[in-house]
Amino acid sequence: MTDFEFQAIKSVGFVIALAVAVGIQRLRPHRKLEGSWRANSRLWALDVVILGSVCAGCACAVSRWASGGGVGLLNQFPASAWLAIPTSVIALDLVSYFWHRANHALPLLWRFHQAHHSDANYTVTTALRFHPGELLLALPVRLVAVAGLGVPITGVIVFEVVFALANFCEHGNIDLPRKFEQALGRLLVTPALHRRHHSREARLLETNYGTIFSVWDRLLGTYGENRSDVRIDTGLPEIDHPLGTLEILWLPARGVFRGK
Numbered sequence: 001m002t003d004f005e006f007q008a009i010k011s012v013g014f015v016i017a018l019a020v021a022v023g024i025q026r027l028r029p030h031r032k033l034e035g036s037w038r039a040n041s042r043l044w045a046l047d048v049v050i051l052g053s054v055c056a057g058c059a060c061a062v063s064r065w066a067s068g069g070g071v072g073l074l075n076q077f078p079a080s081a082w083l084a085i086p087t088s089v090i091a092l093d094l095v096s097y098f099w100h101r102a103n104h105a106l107p108l109l110w111r112f113h114q115a116h117h118s119d120a121n122y123t124v125t126t127a128l129r130f131h132p133g134e135l136l137l138a139l140p141v142r143l144v145a146v147a148g149l150g151v152p153i154t155g156v157i158v159f160e161v162v163f164a165l166a167n168f169c170e171h172g173n174i175d176l177p178r179k180f181e182q183a184l185g186r187l188l189v190t191p192a193l194h195r196r197h198h199s200r201e202a203r204l205l206e207t208n209y210g211t212i213f214s215v216w217d218r219l220l221g222t223y224g225e226n227r228s229d230v231r232i233d234t235g236l237p238e239i240d241h242p243l244g245t246l247e248i249l250w251l252p253a254r255g256v257f258r259g260k
């Protein structure tokens with residue numbers, strides 16, 4: 001697979017994931033919100049340009065290199081795609097869980113990650129609201145994980161698309177039917193579970209770090225129950241107005257906003 005094909009498949013998957021999440025959000029809105037889509041979309045456009053310039057096809061290149069050189073766990077034995085792809089998705093999601101926890105635990109990383117948490121309008125486009133500094137710091141972590149696990153290119157693509165779908169849906173201003181939400185939340189991260197992670201209250205903020213699977217939080221003691229009918233005020237405690245794109249970019253330099 002060429003780098004171009006990799007990017008094209010990833011981009012189509014990304015657009016479909018976004019459309020699915022926006023569709024569910026329209027069908028089952030949680031509460032009336034203004035939305036911060038302008039600032040979030042501008043930030044995302046900047047991220048695409050910066051990350052694209054630094055290393056657009058890095059994950060693809062690292063996967064190809066690991067496969068060619070017999071590097072990484074999955075390249076040590078002949079694993080079929082049926083085993084290698086789900087293993088890759090599960091393992092990369094676990095790496096993402098630990099990276100997310102590090103973003104909350106280490107003050108330098110939190111300075112960048114708080115840009116994501118600064119959205120008082122918790123909607124699908126919150127999933128686009130990442131400071132380019134956070135994404136640049138995350139890039140080597142993701143690449144080391146791909147090499148260390150020996151993730152095949154198809155595994156990288158499936159993970160990135162499933163991760164994008166989970167990321168868009170769980171940031172949605174979405175209510176789910178009670179029983180479906182309960183059943184889904186046993187395995188996967190629901191919008192209500194992740195909404196709790198975006199609370200203005202520090203006590204709630206330090207829970208539900210998972211993106212695809214909720215089992216990591218359950219196994220590692222960071223799970224916090226939440227349902228669609230519970231109101232959670234999202235955002236950062238000391239920020240009381242919607243931030244523009246430049247203000248979001250400037251947040252790491254302004255200080256640490258975390259609440260008590």
Ligand SMILES: [Zn+2]
Nearest residue numbers: 100104113197
């Ligand atoms: Zn977070």
